[in-house]
Amino acid sequence: MRAVKPRAPAVRWELLDPSPADFCWQTVDLEAVTRVTLTYEDGTVRIEGDLPERIASLSYVERDERSKTWRTPAYRYDALGRALSESSVTVDDHALDAPTIDVSSTYRLRDYQRKSLEAWQAAGERGVLELPTGSGKTVIGIAAIEALGRTTLIVVPTIDLLEQWRRELQTEFDVPIGQLGGGEQRIEAITVSTYDSAYLQAEEIGDRFGLVIFDECHHLGGEGYRDIARLLAAPARLGLTATFERPDDAHEVVATLVGEPVYRLDPDDLAGEHLAAYDIKRLDVDLTAEERVEYEHNQETFTEYLASSDLNLTSGADYQELVIRSGSDPRAREALLAKERAREIVRTADQKVATLATLLDRHADDRVIVFAATTDFVYRLSERFLRPAITHETGTDERREILRGFRSGTYSTVITANVLDEGVDVPDANVAVLLAGSGSQREFTQRLGRILRPTDDGSRALLYEVVCAETAEQRVARRRR
Numbered sequence: 001m002r003a004v005k006p007r008a009p010a011v012r013w014e015l016l017d018p019s020p021a022d023f024c025w026q027t028v029d030l031e032a033v034t035r036v037t038l039t040y041e042d043g044t045v046r047i048e049g050d051l052p053e054r055i056a057s058l059s060y061v062e063r064d065e066r067s068k069t070w071r072t073p074a075y076r077y078d079a080l081g082r083a084l085s086e087s088s089v090t091v092d093d094h095a096l097d098a099p100t101i102d103v104s105s106t107y108r109l110r111d112y113q114r115k116s117l118e119a120w121q122a123a124g125e126r127g128v129l130e131l132p133t134g135s136g137k138t139v140i141g142i143a144a145i146e147a148l149g150r151t152t153l154i155v156v157p158t159i160d161l162l163e164q165w166r167r168e169l170q171t172e173f174d175v176p177i178g179q180l181g182g183g184e185q186r187i188e189a190i191t192v193s194t195y196d197s198a199y200l201q202a203e204e205i206g207d208r209f210g211l212v213i214f215d216e217c218h219h220l221g222g223e224g225y226r227d228i229a230r231l232l233a234a235p236a237r238l239g240l241t242a243t244f245e246r247p248d249d250a251h252e253v254v255a256t257l258v259g260e261p262v263y264r265l266d267p268d269d270l271a272g273e274h275l276a277a278y279d280i281k282r283l284d285v286d287l288t289a290e291e292r293v294e295y296e297h298n299q300e301t302f303t304e305y306l307a308s309s310d311l312n313l314t315s316g317a318d319y320q321e322l323v324i325r326s327g328s329d330p331r332a333r334e335a336l337l338a339k340e341r342a343r344e345i346v347r348t349a350d351q352k353v354a355t356l357a358t359l360l361d362r363h364a365d366d367r368v369i370v371f372a373a374t375t376d377f378v379y380r381l382s383e384r385f386l387r388p389a390i391t392h393e394t395g396t397d398e399r400r401e402i403l404r405g406f407r408s409g410t411y412s413t414v415i416t417a418n419v420l421d422e423g424v425d426v427p428d429a430n431v432a433v434l435l436a437g438s439g440s441q442r443e444f445t446q447r448l449g450r451i452l453r454p455t456d457d458g459s460r461a462l463l464y465e466v467v468c469a470e471t472a473e474q475r476v477a478r479r480r481r
Helices: 074-086 110-120 137-148 159-172 195-205 217-221 226-231 250-255 289-308 314-324 330-347 350-362 375-385 396-408 440-450 472-479
Strands: 011-017 024-029 036-040 044-048 063-064 069-073 090-094 127-130 154-155 178-180 182-188 190-195 211-215 234-243 261-264 278-285 368-371 415-418 431-434 461-468
Touching: 011 330, 036 074, 044 074, 044 226, 044 461, 074 090, 074 226, 110 127, 110 137, 110 261, 137 154, 137 159, 137 211, 137 234, 154 159, 154 195, 159 178, 159 190, 178 195, 195 226, 211 217, 217 226, 217 234, 226 250, 226 415, 278 350, 314 330, 330 472, 350 368, 350 375, 350 461, 368 440, 375 415, 396 415, 431 440, 461 472
Parallel strands: 036 090, 127 234, 127 261, 154 190, 154 211, 178 190, 211 234, 278 461, 368 415, 368 431, 431 461
Antiparallel strands: 011 024, 036 044, 044 069, 063 069, 178 182
16 A cells, blocks of 8 residues: 655644734644545546545546546556645555565666666656667566566567566566466466456456566557556556557557657667677569569559549558448459559569578578568478478467577578567577568568677678569668668
8 A cells, every 4th residue: 555645744834824024823733634545446546535626627537426436547546646645635545556575686787778777767667668679678677677676567469478578587586477378377476468468357457566567568559458558557667669659650659658768779779789780781683574564564553543543542541441442342442452463473573582592592601580471472482492481370389499490500591471570589590581571660670680689709680671673662661761
C-alpha cells in the first residue's frame, strides 16, 4: 500500500487577514480534510470519497454513477497519485500490491547503457529507449529492475524472447522467475509474459507490479495489445525497441501509455566499438526479357486503373480503399491482382537467384542470413542451394536445431522471410542478403541489426540489397533507406 500524505503537518496555520499591518491566524484540524480511498478494480482505479473540484475535473477522472465513486484508467494511477499528493487530501491507497524486492546483478553497464538508464530515471521512470539490435537492451532492463527494487512484469512478443529473458533473469537474480506463456502460468515477483498472455490476464494482474518492461514495445501500437498497458497500474514503465516509430503513427499511443522516447541511438552511433562496423552494398540486377514483358504488362494494367480512379496510393488509406473496391469492382480487382503479379516477378527474378549463388560462393566462410519475401520462395531457395529454411511454418524444435547448427558452424547459411526480423536470438551472422523487402525503415533496421554483433577479429559486417533495375522495387529500396 502506498500512503500518499498531505504535504502539511498535523496542524496547519492559515492566514485569515493578509493585511501586512495586522496578521490574524487560525488553526485547522486536518481530521476534517477530505479523505479518499484508492483500490484497483477491473483495470481501473476506483476512488471513494469526495474529491476536490481540481481533481474531479481532471480529464482522466470520471464519475461512476452506478457505484457512486470516481474512476480512472489503471495506467493513470501514477498521474492521479501525483495530483493527489499536491492537494490537501488524505489518501488511503490500496490500489497497488507491489512490494519491494531485493535483487542485485553482476552486470556492469556500458557508458551508453548507463546514460540511457539515467535518462529514463530522470523522466520519472517512464519512457522508451530506442537502441539498435545487439546493444544490450535486456541488460538495461535488468539494471532497471535492480535500481527500482519493485515487483516487475516483462512483456515480450515471442516465446523465444520469453525464454531468453527468463534465462538471463535466472542467471542474474537469486529469486524465482514467473512465466506467463509457453505452456506455463506462474506469477512471481519478477514475471516474464508474452504479449498474448498479458493481454488475456491484464485485468487480473494489473495491481501486482510496480514496474512493467515492454520489450519490442512498438507492438503496443496494435489495437488489442494497447489494453495491456491500459489495464496495468504499474507506475514505472520502460519501453525497449530498436524501431519506435510506426508507419501507421500508432507509436503516439505507445508514448501515451509508456512514455516518450527518452534516449535514442542508431547503429552508426555504436558501430565499430560496441557493434560491428558495417557496409551496405546495393546490387542492381535486370529482369529477363520474358520477365520484363510480363512485368510491364501487369504494371500497365495497374497504372491504367489508377489513372481512371481517384486513388494515388500515396497513403495507406488509399490502398485500403482499393482493396475494398476490389470486392465489388472487377477492374479494381484485376488491378490489385496485376500489382501483386508484378511484385512477385520482381521478388523472385531469375537474376536474383543467380546473384545469390555468386554471393553464397563468395561468402562460403561467413555466416549468412538470406531474407526473401515469401514462404514459397524461401523453400525454393532452400531446395536450390541445400540450405536450411526458417519460416512461420517451422516448428520451435526444428528452428532451435537450425539456429544451433548455425551457431556451431554446421550451417553457414539460413534462408528466411521475416521470421528472424525480431524476437529470435540469432547467432553471430556477419552477412545479410536482402532479396526483397518492404519500404519499411523498421524492417530494414531490424535486418541490419541481425549482423551487427561484434566479432572477435573486429571484421566488418556486410549487407547486400539485391534490387531489380527499372522497376518499382528501386523506389521501395530508396524509401526504406
